Amino acid sequence: MFGLDADTLRNIKKVFATLPNLEKVILYGSRAKGNYKDGSDIDITLLGKQLTLKTVYALEEVLGELYLPYTFDISIFTQIDNDDLIKHILRVGKTFYLKENGKLKTESGAKNNSQLPKGWEVKKLGEVCEVQRGLTYSGKDAVDYSDIIVLRATNINLERSALDFSELKYLRNNFIIKDKYKLRKGSLLICFSSGSKNHLGKVALVDNNYNYAFGGFIGQINPKREVDSKYLFYSLISEQYKQYISELTDGVNINNLKIKDLQNFQIPTPSLPEQKRIITILDRTFKAIDQAKTNTEQNLKNAKELFESYLNRIFEEKGDDWEEKRLGEVCNIIGGGTPSKKNDEFYIGNIPWATVRDMKTDKIKDTEFKITSKAVLNSSTNIIPKGNVIIATRVGLGKICIIESNIAINQDLKGIIPKASKQLSVGFLFRxxxxISNDIINEGTGQRFRELN
Incomplete structure (x- = not known):
């Protein structure tokens, strides 16, 4: 099966069984499609609770002790940000391992009534709320601008669990919107369908009167009298809720949330006065967290500005023993490229491939996209050895990072590798x-920037 003999399969699955949090393993790539070769990689993605990169590293180490003539490419499905790879897995993925005879847990994890404080009850969401899926419309109904606005899944911010109005969808003015598809103050919007599991089930509180409708990939949760909308909101951003949504996987078709499954989520429900007391405590707590975060970010910004000012003075006050050289004299400048997007298999590997989007911090170790060695061989991308500098030379001009792993780069980046590490340190080069990053941005195609091309 999958080009592996029975003993090999048995030994691999024994390794999987040693990980208590691992509930399912999906095989994809050439072995799942059946067009594998003898030495083809074993591409797998993991499903389960509280899986981390440490899980992957531990699994790789134990599998390595089997001394198999294959390379394992392992990922955690919920942490994949590449929509093309997600679609590939959903399309061709095969169940490779299933814990407990394939039964994944779907319990909400809420306590039963006997374990709750007096006056509390465990109720299903469907008992205390009404759920309405959004309206559907065709492409011909969409226009560039009108008075009719329809919110979509992109209008629910995942990180903030709040409404985001930065990208709005407009429908023709004579499009009829029924009342059940209009936003209600005090309701919650929820994502029912998404290309990424991470966005599935995300919610936002409708905290004002908006004259908007909501589309078919999202829905509206309307609380009944016995539950406060803010209390419901806090229940649906809890870890318990997130775990419940994560466990509602059915095979590999996990990019849709069914209303009936949502309605089965169990919520510990106290009296309305107690709900409001809890809301007050949580509001105060989250406000304090936000303020602490703001203070920390400002302190970091101040420290960074002070440090940068000190470094600028060092570079401006060069000593007598400083010697100026062209970058090309002391460094090799390596360009990159993009493997063909038409070949899905190029993007199901384990080689980090960086774009400007990955350059969010001064150091990067991992990237949004991963490519195969075949992708490297069949494109103009190059792998920059870890410990070196990469710089953006087109999009995101002037961005600079030190890479902490071997990373391939696209055509918007250059790898800067010192020819002699004893003569030029990477840390000095980075600083x-x-x-000069502002000079690079201002000069654009000036002399200093041309040396990078």
Whole structure:
């Protein structure tokens, strides 16, 4: 099966069984499609509770002790950000391992009534709320601008669990919107369908009177009298809720949330006065967290500005023993490229492939996209050895990072590799680029920037 003999399969599954949080393993790539070769990689993605990169590293280490003539490419499905890879897995994925005879848990994890404080009850969401799926419309109904606005899944911000009005969808003015598809103050919007499991079940509180409708990939939860909308909101951003949504996987078709499954989520429900007391406590707590985060970010910004100012002074006050050289004299400048997007298999590997989107911090170790060695061989991308600098030379001009793993780069980036590490340290090089980043941006195609091309 999958090009592996029975003993090999048995030994691999024994390894999977040693991980208590691992509930399912999906095989994809050439072995799942049946067009594998003898030495083809074993591409797998993991499903389960509280899986981390440490899980992956531990699994790789134990599988390595089997001394198999294959390379394992392992990922955690809920942490995949590549929509094309997700679609590929959903399309061709095969169940490779299933814990407990394939039964994944779907219990909400709420306590039963006997375990709750006096006056509390465990109720299903369907008992205390009404759920309405959004309206559907065709492409011909959409226009560039009108008075009719329809919110979509992108209008629910995942990180903030709040409404985001940055990208709005407009329908023709004579499109009829029924009342049940209009936003209600005090309701919650929820994502029912998404290309990424991470967005499935995300919610936002409708905290004002908006004259908007909501589309078919999302829905509206309307609380009944016995539950406060803010209390419901806090219940649906809890870890208990997130775990419940994560466990509602059915095979590999996990990008849709059924209303009946949502309605089965169990919520510990106290009296309305107690709900309001809890809301007050949580509001105060989250406000304090936000303020602490703001203070921390400001302190970091101040420290960074002070440090940058100190470094700028060092570079401006060069000593007598400083010697100026062209970048090309002391460094090799390596370009990159993009493997063909038409070949799905190029993007199901384990080689990090960086774009400007990955350059969010001064150091990067992992990337949004992963490619195969075949992708490297069949494109103009190059792998930059870890410990070196990469810089953006087109999109995101002037961004600079030190890479902490071997990373391939696209055509918007350059790898800067010192020819002699004893003569030029990467740390110095990084700070020098940081010091002149504004010059690079301002000059655009000026002399200093041309040396990178």
């Amino acid at each position: 020098w680029f940081k010091n």
